Amino acid sequence: MRQGNDVGTQYRSAIYVLDKEQREVAEESKRLYQARLTAAGRGTITTETADVPEFFYAEDYHQQYLAKNPDGYCGLAGCNVHIQ
Numbered sequence: 001m002r003q004g005n006d007v008g009t010q011y012r013s014a015i016y017v018l019d020k021e022q023r024e025v026a027e028e029s030k031r032l033y034q035a036r037l038t039a040a041g042r043g044t045i046t047t048e049t050a051d052v053p054e055f056f057y058a059e060d061y062h063q064q065y066l067a068k069n070p071d072g073y074c075g076l077a078g079c080n081v082h083i084q
Helices: 020-039
Strands: 014-017 048-051
Touching (some): 014 020, 020 048
Parallel strands (some): 014 048
């Protein structure tokens, strides 16, 4: 429930699905990537898989954030664990 210095439920990662097939694909993807993370000594995936909720656009200044701020703001660059 955090993203860089930002903490709270709004920073929780999720994969939103429309149906059973999408849920199965998302869960399989998480399972395969978790195996790679574990082999690399990394932690557990905490991303939830949930049904699509009601959608709200963020404020304009949050839209296309990385296009406006190519270096982001927190310097996170992933964990260097690749699936292939």
